Amino acid sequence: MVLDASLLSVCGRYCGNCVWHLGERSSTCPGCNAHRGNPWWGECQVYKCASEHGAEYCGVCTEFPCDLLMGYYDPGNPEGPRNAAIRVAVNAIRAKHGDEKTLEYLEKTGPLNKPVD
DSSP: OOOOGGGBOTTSOBGGGOTTTTTOSSSOOOOTTTTTTOOTTOOOHHHHHHHHTTOSSGGGSTTOSOHHHHTOSOTTOTTHHHHHHHHHHHHHHHHHHHHHHHHHHHHHHOOOOOOOO
């Protein structure tokens, strides 16, 4: 599987593995970067914050890691806190090693963020 750097989201999610991007849910999504933080479910506060801070993604923000990123998950998803911690780790890897190494890491680990089933 070849991963696409354009699908690395601001928050650290890889949209290429997302059930909504893959069309496995009723709503489909072109990816976080494509809709600029305005998916079908509303405005993404993390995307908005990164934009306001002039950060390409959270890992390069001067306030990284922050409470907003760590607490941004669906409270109905029991995997939410774990997913947030993984996104912080992905952002740290991306900031230190760049997109190519981040994609290599994601290829080895497979999908990291688990949706509510």
